[in-house]
Amino acid sequence: MKRYCLALDLKDDPIIIEKYIDHHKRVSDAIISSIKGADIEVMDIYLTGNRLFMIMEVGESFSFDEKAKMDESNEKVQEWEGLMSTLQQALPWAKPGEKWVIMEKIFSL
Structure with a gap:
């Protein structure tokens, strides 16, 4: 199994951050199905301040x-991504149009 770690920022506003958390407490079955259908076996998102950290296996x-x-042709995923985009902001070093940035592994024990 391969692991990816990714980062993204939320807009630095406590109300927006709380909305993001609330949305992730009730992710729809359609979104879960699209994630699993892509052969993503584990997806965890962590938050510190307004920085998000995602682990995918x-x-x-x-x-x-x-x-x-797959996401481009899925109406429910497009709706979800549109909603999430109103709460997120790109990392300063992200490429144009890039949301989640793949992190480089620099240490392992």
């Missing part, structure tokens, strides 16, 4: 490109 068939294609 994926199966052999997972591909970021394939997941993006």
Whole structure:
């Protein structure tokens, strides 16, 4: 199983951060199905301040490109992503249009 760690910021506003947390307490079955359907076996999101940290463990068939294609054709995912985009802001070093930035592993024990 392969692991990816990603980061993204929320807009630095306590009300927006609370909205993001609330939305993630009740993620719809359609969104969960799209995640699992892409061969993502584990997805955990952590928060500190307004910085989000995501850990994904994926199966052999997972591909970021394939997941993006699947998401483009999924109306429910597009609605979810549109809503989340109103709460998120790109990291200062993110490429144009990039939301979640893959982190580089620099230490392992």
